[in-house]
Amino acid sequence: MSLKYAVIGSGALGGFYGGKLAHSGKDVHFLFHSDYEFVLNNGLKVDSVNGDFHLTGINAYQSTVDMPKADVVLVCLKTTNNHLLKSLLSPILHSGTVIVLIQNGLGVEQDVASVFPQQPIVGGLAFICSNKIGDGHIAHLDYGKLNLGVFQGDIDPVVEQIKNDFTEAGVPAEVASNLMQARWQKLVWNIPYNGMTVVLNTTTDRLMSEASTRQLSYDLMLEVINGARACGVEVKESFADKMMELTDSMTPYAPSMKLDFDFKRPMEIEYIYSRPVKAAMEAGYAMKKVAMLESQLRFIQAGLSEI
Amino acid sequence: MSLKYAVIGSGALGGFYGGKLAHSGKDVHFLFHSDYEFVLNNGLKVDSVNGDFHLTGINAYQSTVDMPKADVVLVCLKTTNNHLLKSLLSPILHSGTVIVLIQNGLGVEQDVASVFPQQPIVGGLAFICSNKIGDGHIAHLDYGKLNLGVFQGDIDPVVEQIKNDFTEAGVPAEVASNLMQARWQKLVWNIPYNGMTVVLNTTTDRLMSEASTRQLSYDLMLEVINGARACGVEVKESFADKMMELTDSMTPYAPSMKLDFDFKRPMEIEYIYSRPVKAAMEAGYAMKKVAMLESQLRFIQAGLSEI
Missing domain, CATH: 3.40.50.720 (NAD(P)-binding Rossmann-like Domain)
Structure with a gap:
C-alpha cells in the first residue's frame, strides 16, 4: 500500500x-x-x-x-x-x-x-x-x-x-x-548557537573565534547534556566535543532563529529554550546559562532592544 | 594642616x-x-x-x-x-x-x-x-x-x-x-545593569519592564550576593530588593559601561566582571550568569558583534 x-x-x-x-x-x-x-x-x-x-x-x-x-x-x-x-x-x-x-x-x-x-x-x-x-x-x-x-x-x-x-x-x-534522546542531542547544538547568534548579532564562526564565547558555547552544551541526564536521557559529554568540531568545520552560519530575528519573524523561544529549561528544572537541574539566554531572547522578542 | x-x-x-x-x-x-x-x-x-x-x-x-x-x-x-x-x-x-x-x-x-x-x-x-x-x-x-x-x-x-x-x-x-563589603554591594547594582544594557542595547527601565529580564537582573544580584558571601563578605539578600526598588525609581538610565560602549571606548570588564567572578570561583562559588555576561561582553569588546 x-x-x-x-x-x-x-x-x-x-x-x-x-x-x-x-x-x-x-x-x-x-x-x-x-x-x-x-x-x-x-x-x-x-x-x-x-x-x-x-x-x-x-x-x-x-x-x-x-x-x-x-x-x-x-x-x-x-x-x-x-x-x-x-x-x-x-x-x-x-x-x-x-x-x-x-x-x-x-x-x-x-x-x-x-x-x-x-x-x-x-x-x-x-x-x-x-x-x-x-x-x-x-x-x-x-x-x-x-x-x-x-x-x-x-x-x-x-x-x-x-x-x-x-x-x-x-x-x-x-x-x-529514542526520540527524546534525539531531541536533546539536537538541542546540544541548537541551544547555544541559535540564541547566541541572535543576542550577540553574529555568526557561528565568530562565536567560535573568540575564546570567551567559544568556552560559553561549550558550557551551554554541557548544561544541556546535564539537563538531558536529569530528565533521564543519556547524552555523552563527548557529544559536546563532537558538536564543537562540527561547528568549527561549518561555513559561517546563521541558524534558523537568527534568520527569524533578522527577518523580524517570531523566534522559537518556547520549544527550543523554555521547555527544556522547565523540563530540566522539574527534574531537579537548573540550566542557569540556558535560562539566561532564554531571558535575553524574550527581551529581544518583546522588541525592547535598541533605543 | x-x-x-x-x-x-x-x-x-x-x-x-x-x-x-x-x-x-x-x-x-x-x-x-x-x-x-x-x-x-x-x-x-x-x-x-x-x-x-x-x-x-x-x-x-x-x-x-x-x-x-x-x-x-x-x-x-x-x-x-x-x-x-x-x-x-x-x-x-x-x-x-x-x-x-x-x-x-x-x-x-x-x-x-x-x-x-x-x-x-x-x-x-x-x-x-x-x-x-x-x-x-x-x-x-x-x-x-x-x-x-x-x-x-x-x-x-x-x-x-x-x-x-x-x-x-x-x-x-x-x-x-568594610571596604570590601562596600565594593561588593556596589557590584550588586553594577553587574546586572552595566552588562545587560550593553548586551541587549537598552536602558535600565526597559530591562525592568520585561518580566524575563527583570527576573534575570534579580538573579544576577543574588549571584553577586552569594559571590560576596563566598568571599567572606556579608551582604543581605534584602539588599537585592533594595536595588530593584532603586532601579525602578530611577529615570531611564544608561550606566557608564553602556556609555563607554556607545562611544566606542573600552569597557571596564576586567574589574567589574572578571575579578569578581574569579574571586568567587577561588572561594568555591561559581557565579554562572555573571560569568556568562562577562563572556558576552568580551565578545562585544572584541568587535565581533554585528555582521
Whole structure:
C-alpha cells in the first residue's frame, strides 16, 4: 500500500522534503500559504546541492479543508504556529493518520498529543541547511538527513515505510530508537548557537573565534547534556566535543532563529529554550546559562532592544 | 594642616569631585588630558543639580611631572587605564601620600598596592550620575555621595580629614568600616545593569519592564550576593530588593559601561566582571550568569558583534 502524504507548511523544510517525495513519484499534497498562486502557475523549484529539480502540476492547496485525508501529515511549520495545528490538521486526519512533527525543540509532541490524543505521532528531526529564497523556490545548501522517532501509537511498520519512502526519494532517513534522546542531542547544538547568534548579532564562526564565547558555547552544551541526564536521557559529554568540531568545520552560519530575528519573524523561544529549561528544572537541574539566554531572547522578542 | 589634592583624570568624576573641593577653597591640582588647553583658557564649568559653578584660574597640568607632590591623590580614571598608574602617580607621591581610587569593580586596590606596596591606599565608591558633556564641562545630574574605605595604611585620621573636606565642599561623604563589603554591594547594582544594557542595547527601565529580564537582573544580584558571601563578605539578600526598588525609581538610565560602549571606548570588564567572578570561583562559588555576561561582553569588546 502506498502512503498519501500531506505537507503542512511548504517552506524551507516542507518544500524540500515534500518536494523530494513528490519528485520520486509519491502521492504528496502541499498546503501553501502566501505563494499558493505562484506555485499553481509556476510549480515548485528546488535548487539542491544534490541536484536541482522543478515540480509542475503538483497538488497545491490553500486550505486543508480542500485537501484529501492523508496517511501521513508532515508538519513543517515553525513551532510559533503550533497553536494553529488543531484547526489546520483536523480536516485531513483519519483514525490512522500519522502526524510527523518536523520541528525543533522539546515538547512539541506532548502538546500535539494533548490536542490529538488518539492520533499516532512521530517526531522528526531535520539535519539540513535549506532556505526558502523566493515564491515556490527552495535552496537546499547542505546536509539533509531526517531522523524519525515514534512518540505515540503502535506504528513501527508505517514509520518504517515512511523512512523507506524518504530513502527512495534520496533523503537519508533513520528511525531513532529514542526520540527524546534525539531531541536533546539536537538541542546540544541548537541551544547555544541559535540564541547566541541572535543576542550577540553574529555568526557561528565568530562565536567560535573568540575564546570567551567559544568556552560559553561549550558550557551551554554541557548544561544541556546535564539537563538531558536529569530528565533521564543519556547524552555523552563527548557529544559536546563532537558538536564543537562540527561547528568549527561549518561555513559561517546563521541558524534558523537568527534568520527569524533578522527577518523580524517570531523566534522559537518556547520549544527550543523554555521547555527544556522547565523540563530540566522539574527534574531537579537548573540550566542557569540556558535560562539566561532564554531571558535575553524574550527581551529581544518583546522588541525592547535598541533605543 | 590642610591637604594638597591631586586629581588624576578630570572627567565626569574627577571634574566634579575635584571641582567641588577647589570651589570650596581647598588646594587642588588637576591633571587634564585632551582639554588641558581649553581649561587653561576657559576654566572648568560644572552644571550641577545642587547649583552650577565655574572655576577659573585653576591649577591645571598636562603631565604629573609638572605637578607638586600631593597629600591625597584622587584617581578618577577608568580602570581600563590603570596600567598607566605607575608612571602617572610616581612623580606626585611622598611617603605619606594617600592614593584614593574612585573607581568601579573589585581588585583595583590590590593591583595598585602591588605597584605601590608602601603607600596608603583608600578605595572610593562614587554614587553619582554625572557626565562630561564637553571640554572642561561637567554635568552633574543626580546623587553624588562618596564612600571611602581604607585598604592599606594606618591612616584613619587622614581619611577622616578627607571626608570632612568633601563634606565642607558639599559632597556627602562617609567612611565605610568594610571596604570590601562596600565594593561588593556596589557590584550588586553594577553587574546586572552595566552588562545587560550593553548586551541587549537598552536602558535600565526597559530591562525592568520585561518580566524575563527583570527576573534575570534579580538573579544576577543574588549571584553577586552569594559571590560576596563566598568571599567572606556579608551582604543581605534584602539588599537585592533594595536595588530593584532603586532601579525602578530611577529615570531611564544608561550606566557608564553602556556609555563607554556607545562611544566606542573600552569597557571596564576586567574589574567589574572578571575579578569578581574569579574571586568567587577561588572561594568555591561559581557565579554562572555573571560569568556568562562577562563572556558576552568580551565578545562585544572584541568587535565581533554585528555582521
